[in-house]
Structures are given as C-alpha cells and as structure tokens.
Amino acid sequence: MVEEVIRLSEKLGLRIKQIEATIQLLDEGATIPFIARYRKEATGGLNEVQIAQVRDEIERLRELEKRRETILKSIEEQGKLTDELKAALLAADTISVLEDLYLPYRPKRRTKATMAREKGLEPLAQQLYEQPETLVPETAAQAFVDAEKGVNSIEEALEGARHIIAEWVNERQEVRASLRTLFQEKAVIKSKLIKGKEEEGQKFRDYFEWEEPLKSIPSHRLLAIRRGESEMILSVSIEPDEAEAIALIEHLLLKNQSPAAEQVRQAIADAYKRLLRPSLETEMRLESKQRADEEAIKVFADNLRELLLASPFGEKRVLAIDPGFRTGCKVVVLDEHGQLLHDDVIYPNEPQNQKEAAGQLLRQLCQQYKVEAIAIGNGTASRETEQFVRSLHIPGVLVVMVNESGASVYSASKVAREEFPDKDVTVRGAVSIGRRLQDPLAELVKIDPKSIGVGQYQHDVDQKALKKSLDDVVISCVNAVGVELNTASKQLLAYVSGLNERLADNIIAYRTKYGGFRSREELKRVPGIGPKTFELAAGFLRIRHGEHPLDASAVHPESYPVVEQMAKDLGCRIEDLLRDASLRKQIQIERYVNDKIGLPTLQDIMNELAKPGRDPRQEFEVFQFDERVHSxxxxxxxxxxxxxxxxxxxxxxxxxxxxxxxxxxxxxxxxxxxxxxxxxxxxxxxxxxxxxxxxxxxxxxxxxxxxxxxxxxxxxxxxxxxxxxxxxxxxxxxxxxxxxxx
Missing domain, CATH: 2.40.50.140 (Nucleic acid-binding proteins)
Known part of the structure; x- marks a missing residue:
C-alpha cells in the first residue's frame, strides 16, 4: 500500500506520516471523533473531515486492490497474463482503467463477433484491421465464403469480419480512455417527454425538452431529471456529438485511405453506436449520479449538523403542546430531564372554542409544575394555538414555536412504544416536541435523519452512502457535545464513540441496578466494556458530581495523571485549578510534554480546565413569528x-x-x-x-x-x-x- 499512500498524500494534501498514523488507528478500531480529539499528536492534528477523507479513500483503494487481485487471477488462469499486461494492471489507479484492461479477457456472452469467429472469419478480420493498401477486401473475402459454415456471400464475410473488428475497437484501452475523456468534457444530457405522459408528468414539465452539458449540470437538476426518468415520464440520453466521437476513434485507428481502411471505418462506426456509446453512457450515468449524490448528501449532512447542534433550552421544566383543531391540542408536562409528569388535552380552537377552560388548565399546570417554557409544535393549528397561549400572558413562562418535522415518525416508532407503552401517538408526539426544545440533539437522534426534512432528493441518492454520511454527522455532533452518563437515553449512548446499542442497554441496566455511576472508572464494570471500548468512550461521557472532579469534563481519564501532577506542582487540588484562573495561568504546559502527551493535547486540557464540560452549542434565543400573519x-x-x-x-x-x-x-x-x-x-x-x-x-x-x-x-x-x-x-x-x- 506504499504507492497508494503516496498517491493519497498527493490527492488530500496531507503528509504521508499523517495518513499512515490515521490508517493504523482506524485499523485498530479507533473512531473518527476519538482520533480527532485525543490522538492529535499521532495524526498531526487532523480534523474529523480529514480523517473521514482518509478512511473513505483507503476503503476505495482497498476495494480497487481486491478487484485488481481478482482480475490478475482470472487472466492468469486463462494463461494470458503477460509481463506488460501485468505491469499495466498494477499501475491502474481507477476501476475504469482496470476494467478497460480486463475487457478483452472478460468471459463473454454470445455476441455477433463470437458467431463470426465460429464461422472462421477472424483471419479475414485480421487482414482488414492491418489495413494494407494493396488489399482488395472483396477478393480477400471470397476465400471465406462457405455455405456449410453459414457464410453465403462476400458481403456476409465482410460483415462478420467487421463485427470482429468492432469488438476489437471496443476493447482497445486507448480508444475507451480517449472516448471517456470526450464524454466527461463534452457529453450533453437530454431529456424528452414520453408521449402520452403530459398530464401525469406536469411536475417535470421544465424537462420535457431539456438539454445541457453533463459536466456542469447542478446536482438537484440531474436528480430531478433522473426521477422523471424513473417515473417513466422522461426519456434521457447522455452523449457527446456522434460525429466527433467517431472521428476521434478514426484518428486513433485508421492508417490510410485504402479499401481495407474503409472496412475498418465502417466497423468503427458500428463499434461506437452498438458497443462503446451504450457502455460509456452507462458509465457516465453512474459517474454523474455519484457526483450528484455526493453533492446532495453533503447538503443534507451540513443541514443535519446545524439542526442537531441547535441551541438547547436546557434542563428546565417544559409544557409541550401538539396543536390541533377537531381533536384538540395534546398537552404534556416534562421535568428537567424530559420525563413525562402529566398529559392532558385542551380545545381552545375551532370547532369547540373552549378557550376559558383551556387557559385555566394551562395556568394551573404551569404553576403546579413550575414550568419555565411552553413549546408549541409548528404543524396544523400552530399559529392559532400560539396566539391563544400568548394571550394568557402567563408570568415567567416563555412561549416557543418548535419544528416538529419527524415527530410523528418518532411517536409511532418502537422506541416511543417502549418508553410510553400505555400512551397514544399524540401524547408521544407532544413529548417529542417538548424534548426538542430542551435538547434538540438528544431527541433528534431517536429519529431516522431522512425523516427530519432537511434533505434534497434524499430518497433518490445512494442510500448506503447517505446513511454512512448521516451517521458520521450524528456521531460527530453527539461526541462534540458530550453525553451525561447517568441520564442519557439508549439512542444517545449508542452514538458515543466505541459504544453501540447492546452496550448502551448494558450501561442503562447497570445504572438502574446500582443507582447510577459515580465515576468513569466504574464503566469498566459494565459487561462488554473492555479496555479498548473504555479508551474510545470514556472521554465523551460526563458524570456531574462524580468522584473525580474531571469526570464532568472532556479531559480523558488517560490524562488525569498529568492534571494531578499540575495540581501537585502548584500545591493545590484539581478543584482549585477548575475554579481559579490565576492558578491555571501559572502552569507552563511545555514542562508536561512527554512521549505520550504533546502540546496539542495539553492545550486541549487547559481549555477544558477553563470551562469543564462546556457545551459547544449557541446560547438559546427566543424567536417569535410576526403577529400579523398566521396563514x-x-x-x-x-x-x-x-x-x-x-x-x-x-x-x-x-x-x-x-x-x-x-x-x-x-x-x-x-x-x-x-x-x-x-x-x-x-x-x-x-x-x-x-x-x-x-x-x-x-x-x-x-x-x-x-x-x-x-x-x-x-x-x-x-x-x-x-x-x-x-x-x-x-x-x-x-x-x-x-x-x-x-
């Protein structure tokens, strides 16, 4: 993999040592958040995006290597692996080049060229392909006319020979490479309405007669056209100018203007139309789709990150309302940790208009449970309900509109049923709305990201790639914020570095049995959490009021000794370091550099001592829509x-x-x-x-x-x-x- 690492270094603009260290850590099972946060010395300070790029590229290279080994073995078993071919295969750095080289040796189905060979026409094809200026094709073909073999005329002989030549043209690596470049640079995507689909295809009417360069088409437009094609509204083609493509092949293969060359010219046109164009169009479809997918997935991932890291209201009591008209508004009260204290229903809107009774109940609940905010879902009847709630002017209680996208998905999910088996979906939905206000991240991790509504053509892109990218985002956000070990849900714990659903269940079972965790070290007693899992997870798990003062911080337990040494050298306790900025200013971090810990980690430790367990999210700000508009x-x-x-x-x-x-x-x-x-x-x-x-x-x-x-x-x-x-x-x-x- 030495050459691959060198190429990767050039492609990503990273040092070879950085890439090698990252690959080693990934191969040892380390997660991206762990490497980015706690192994900066090893990687030279690579961030999560760079580490993910290394991971994805090395996965691609390993897949390429697996395919290369398969191809080499296949050709060798055929007894056709020459030193020159082997060198070319070993030098191939993309799947496309690799497959082009393998094409002549790939097991074939029965083709026109196969049938022509069976009729004994390959020698004629070879004569024509060499394009001797003195050769008369008809005279040469006469010798191959044989009714018993199915060659009944000179023209049939020449046609069969051209089929064989067309296959050779199709299999020429330099022909495919040149055409591929032409397709990439000059191919045009065209879409047309399929006859008779005008009425049902109105949403695609912009593309009934559409064409533009494939190279520059935006991802959303390509995905829209492809959706129109998949719904059988549009017919779509991708190709460059045909005459230019054929001329390119002729320039590569034609040697002269002889009659034999004319036969090759005809074979070239046939090869392009029948073999090369369909093959390269398919390749361009895949390539352009992959490019559009990557762009759309990136948009989705960026949006999801912003949503997950939205400002939390915090650990405060909340009354949440899932608004409605005829069926009423579902009301729930949640404690500081999102636990359900009370649920009810009010009818302040049409048709009941029971505003007085609804107002009385809300005032009573806010007072009884010391509610600090009312969260209102932004779905049906939301503005009417908001207007009513604001009119109550309940002192000391904020009124906040909450985006409820995906709440219905959560309310009907297995997760919600397990938590609230005796409550209906409307109550569960209201709970989700309230929890989203308290902590958007903790609640949204329970929902499939595709249901949150921040994507672009998310159902059209590669679902495996989408899931991988969105999982990366959720993992990144969860670990950036940190997770409270004694209160976090199973879904939140499962996203912590090194953990999974099974280990999350084990953690919850342990804390239930023993009344919670008192230290990070106690994690090691949880079934399934060995030294490696502890190493990966511990720094991202928080324990407020734990036995060790750093258990509530992002300082990793492996670095506790260095902080303890800092405190000892200053003649104070770690708690004093956390409280007193003047003490921290006396620390000369260079003194604590050793073979296991460097300046990047020491600087992170100092930042954490200044604000232990700090939440990286913005402070919560109240937002209110304009009162003039409700519909x-x-x-x-x-x-x-x-x-x-x-x-x-x-x-x-x-x-x-x-x-x-x-x-x-x-x-x-x-x-x-x-x-x-x-x-x-x-x-x-x-x-x-x-x-x-x-x-x-x-x-x-x-x-x-x-x-x-x-x-x-x-x-x-x-x-x-x-x-x-x-x-x-x-x-x-x-x-x-x-x-x-x-």
Missing part, C-alpha cells in the same frame, strides 16, 4: 417578516415564516452579492429577516428575498451575475416543484 392568505408582497431557515439546498433556502408553508429564498435572492453556494450565506435553524416577493395561493407557493431595502452594491463582475441569473431562471420552477410538488 398564507395573510401574506402580501413587500411584507418584511422574521423567519427560521428550515432547509438549505443548492438552489436556495426554505424559510418558515409561520404560515404552515415554507417559502423559498432563491439563490439569486439570498444576497446582493453573487452567491455560488447558499450554505455560505445561511444555515438550517438560522433566524433571518425576509421580504415577501410573490404569493401563489393556487399552488401554495411563496417566493421570498433576504436582500435588504438598501440599493445593491456595484458588482465587480457583471458577466458572473448574468450567467448566474440565466442558469437559475430555468431551475427556479423546478426547484419549487421539487419541494412542494411531491
């Missing part, structure tokens, strides 16, 4: 409204403005400046101010802008602006349909 009918162009970003895509951002229908801020409306990537301007859960541009009541669509009323600054590059507007205009309607038309 889409209340909107008027020109209104300036507060909103919360619910989803970020490559074509813009969707914003909740409190009317039960998210509006779209198109990429061209995000800023007065040119924007190439919306994620550089907005994040999921960000609070923004938007202006209503357009309201389409029939299609329930809202166009918004984040541009201010101030005149736009002068553009440095008008061509970029015009190009952006031209590219985005065609995508705008499709973007809206992709969000609302499904």
């Amino acid at each position: 889409i009918e209340d909107l008027q162009p020109g209104m300036r409204l507060p909103g919360i970003v619910t989803n970020v895509t490559k074509f813009g951002a969707f914003v909740d403005i409190g009317v039960h229908q998210d509006g779209l801020v198109h990429i061209s409306q995000l800023s007065h400046e040119y924007v190439s990537d919306p994620a550089q301007v907005v994040k999921v859960h960000q609070k923004v101010m938007v202006t209503v541009l357009e309201v389409d009541l029939n299609r329930r669509r809202i166009a918004l802008s984040m541009k201010t009323d101030a005149p736009p600054p002068k553009k440095q590059d008008k061509r970029k602006e015009r190009k952006q507007e031209a590219e985005d205009m065609a995508a705008k309607l499709a973007a809206l349909r992709a969000k609302f038309g499904q």
Whole structure:
C-alpha cells in the first residue's frame, strides 16, 4: 500500500506520516471523533473531515486492490497474463482503467463477433484491421465464403469480419480512455417527454425538452431529471456529438485511405453506436449520479449538523403542546430531564372554542409544575394555538414555536412504544416536541435523519452512502457535545464513540441496578466494556458530581495523571485549578510534554480546565413569528417578516415564516452579492429577516428575498451575475416543484 499512500498524500494534501498514523488507528478500531480529539499528536492534528477523507479513500483503494487481485487471477488462469499486461494492471489507479484492461479477457456472452469467429472469419478480420493498401477486401473475402459454415456471400464475410473488428475497437484501452475523456468534457444530457405522459408528468414539465452539458449540470437538476426518468415520464440520453466521437476513434485507428481502411471505418462506426456509446453512457450515468449524490448528501449532512447542534433550552421544566383543531391540542408536562409528569388535552380552537377552560388548565399546570417554557409544535393549528397561549400572558413562562418535522415518525416508532407503552401517538408526539426544545440533539437522534426534512432528493441518492454520511454527522455532533452518563437515553449512548446499542442497554441496566455511576472508572464494570471500548468512550461521557472532579469534563481519564501532577506542582487540588484562573495561568504546559502527551493535547486540557464540560452549542434565543400573519392568505408582497431557515439546498433556502408553508429564498435572492453556494450565506435553524416577493395561493407557493431595502452594491463582475441569473431562471420552477410538488 506504499504507492497508494503516496498517491493519497498527493490527492488530500496531507503528509504521508499523517495518513499512515490515521490508517493504523482506524485499523485498530479507533473512531473518527476519538482520533480527532485525543490522538492529535499521532495524526498531526487532523480534523474529523480529514480523517473521514482518509478512511473513505483507503476503503476505495482497498476495494480497487481486491478487484485488481481478482482480475490478475482470472487472466492468469486463462494463461494470458503477460509481463506488460501485468505491469499495466498494477499501475491502474481507477476501476475504469482496470476494467478497460480486463475487457478483452472478460468471459463473454454470445455476441455477433463470437458467431463470426465460429464461422472462421477472424483471419479475414485480421487482414482488414492491418489495413494494407494493396488489399482488395472483396477478393480477400471470397476465400471465406462457405455455405456449410453459414457464410453465403462476400458481403456476409465482410460483415462478420467487421463485427470482429468492432469488438476489437471496443476493447482497445486507448480508444475507451480517449472516448471517456470526450464524454466527461463534452457529453450533453437530454431529456424528452414520453408521449402520452403530459398530464401525469406536469411536475417535470421544465424537462420535457431539456438539454445541457453533463459536466456542469447542478446536482438537484440531474436528480430531478433522473426521477422523471424513473417515473417513466422522461426519456434521457447522455452523449457527446456522434460525429466527433467517431472521428476521434478514426484518428486513433485508421492508417490510410485504402479499401481495407474503409472496412475498418465502417466497423468503427458500428463499434461506437452498438458497443462503446451504450457502455460509456452507462458509465457516465453512474459517474454523474455519484457526483450528484455526493453533492446532495453533503447538503443534507451540513443541514443535519446545524439542526442537531441547535441551541438547547436546557434542563428546565417544559409544557409541550401538539396543536390541533377537531381533536384538540395534546398537552404534556416534562421535568428537567424530559420525563413525562402529566398529559392532558385542551380545545381552545375551532370547532369547540373552549378557550376559558383551556387557559385555566394551562395556568394551573404551569404553576403546579413550575414550568419555565411552553413549546408549541409548528404543524396544523400552530399559529392559532400560539396566539391563544400568548394571550394568557402567563408570568415567567416563555412561549416557543418548535419544528416538529419527524415527530410523528418518532411517536409511532418502537422506541416511543417502549418508553410510553400505555400512551397514544399524540401524547408521544407532544413529548417529542417538548424534548426538542430542551435538547434538540438528544431527541433528534431517536429519529431516522431522512425523516427530519432537511434533505434534497434524499430518497433518490445512494442510500448506503447517505446513511454512512448521516451517521458520521450524528456521531460527530453527539461526541462534540458530550453525553451525561447517568441520564442519557439508549439512542444517545449508542452514538458515543466505541459504544453501540447492546452496550448502551448494558450501561442503562447497570445504572438502574446500582443507582447510577459515580465515576468513569466504574464503566469498566459494565459487561462488554473492555479496555479498548473504555479508551474510545470514556472521554465523551460526563458524570456531574462524580468522584473525580474531571469526570464532568472532556479531559480523558488517560490524562488525569498529568492534571494531578499540575495540581501537585502548584500545591493545590484539581478543584482549585477548575475554579481559579490565576492558578491555571501559572502552569507552563511545555514542562508536561512527554512521549505520550504533546502540546496539542495539553492545550486541549487547559481549555477544558477553563470551562469543564462546556457545551459547544449557541446560547438559546427566543424567536417569535410576526403577529400579523398566521396563514398564507395573510401574506402580501413587500411584507418584511422574521423567519427560521428550515432547509438549505443548492438552489436556495426554505424559510418558515409561520404560515404552515415554507417559502423559498432563491439563490439569486439570498444576497446582493453573487452567491455560488447558499450554505455560505445561511444555515438550517438560522433566524433571518425576509421580504415577501410573490404569493401563489393556487399552488401554495411563496417566493421570498433576504436582500435588504438598501440599493445593491456595484458588482465587480457583471458577466458572473448574468450567467448566474440565466442558469437559475430555468431551475427556479423546478426547484419549487421539487419541494412542494411531491
């Protein structure tokens, strides 16, 4: 793997030693969060993204190596492995090149060329392929006319020979490589409406007659076209100009203008149309799909990270309401740790309008349980319910609207049924809404990320790759925040570095039996947690008021001795170091560098001593929608409204403005400046101010802008602006349909 590591170093811009150390740690079972946080000396301070890149690339290289070994073995068993071919196979650095080299030796199904060989036409094909200027093809073919073999005429002989030549052309590695480059650079994707599908295919009408370079098509547009194809609304093709492709092959293979060369010319055209074009189109479909998937998955992962790391309200008592009309509003009260204390139902909205009784109950519950906030789900009847609750003016109680996407998925899940077996789905849903306010991360890990509603064509992308990426994000977020060992749910514990569902169950069983953990060291008594698991998990698990003062921090137990030495050298206790900044300033961390611990880890320790167990998430801020609008009918162009970003895509951002229908801020409306990537301007859960541009009541669509009323600054590059507007205009309607038309 030495050469592979060198290539990986060049590709990722990392030192060879960094890559080798990372690979070794991964092979030993270390997790990405553990390596990034506690093995900085070994990796040279690589972050989680870089470590994940090394992991993914080394997995790809190992898959390539496995395929190479299979191919070498196959060709060797055929007795056709020459030194030259072996060298070429060993040098191949992509699957495409490897498969091109293997193509002539791959076991074949019965083809036109196979049948021509059976008729004894390969020698004729060889004569023509060499293109001697004196050869007369018809004269040469006459010798191969044999009715018993099924060759009844000169033309049949020449046709069979051309089939064999076409197969040779298809199998020429340099031909495939050159054509592949042409497809990558100049292929055009075209989509057309399938006849008779006009009515059912309206959501794809932008693509009824569409074409653009494959090289530059945005991921959302490619995925939309592919969905139209999969739903049998559109027919799709991907190819460069046919004449240019054939001319490229002719330039590589034709030697002269002889009659024999003319036969080869015909074989080249046949090879391209019948063999090469379909093969490379399939390859380009896969390659472009993979590229679009990667982009869409990255958008999803970035959105999910922002959502998971949204500000927590904290360990405070919450009353949560799942709003409704006819069936009423489900009300639950949760304690500081999210445990259900009480559930009820009120009917403040139509048709019952029992506002007085509902208000009396809410006031009573808030007083009885010392509630600090009321969380209201943002679904049906949310604004009506919010307006009613705010009108009560309950002193000391915040009113907060909470995004309930996926709450219904949780309420019907096995997890919810196990926790609340005697409660119906509406109560479970209300509990989820309340817990999302208290700690979004702890609650959202219980839900399949695909159900949270922050993706772009998430059902169309590679599901295995999507799951891997989203799992990485959840693991990263959970371990960045840290997990309280004595109160965390099984789902949260399962995402901790080194743990899984089985070990999470064992931890919960242990803490239930023994009344909780008093120290991190006690983890070693849990069945299944050996030295390696303890090493990977301990630093990310917190125990408030534990036996060791550092058990509530992100300092790893393996580093406790160095902190104890620091305290000893200063003649104080560790608790004093945590409290007194002046003591910490006296520590010269360079004195504590040794062969096991370096300056990066020591600096992390000092940062942690300053704020032990600090939560990296932002402080919670109260948000309120504009009281003038409660439904889409209340909107008027020109209104300036507060909103919360619910989803970020490559074509813009969707914003909740409190009317039960998210509006779209198109990429061209995000800023007065040119924007190439919306994620550089907005994040999921960000609070923004938007202006209503357009309201389409029939299609329930809202166009918004984040541009201010101030005149736009002068553009440095008008061509970029015009190009952006031209590219985005065609995508705008499709973007809206992709969000609302499904």
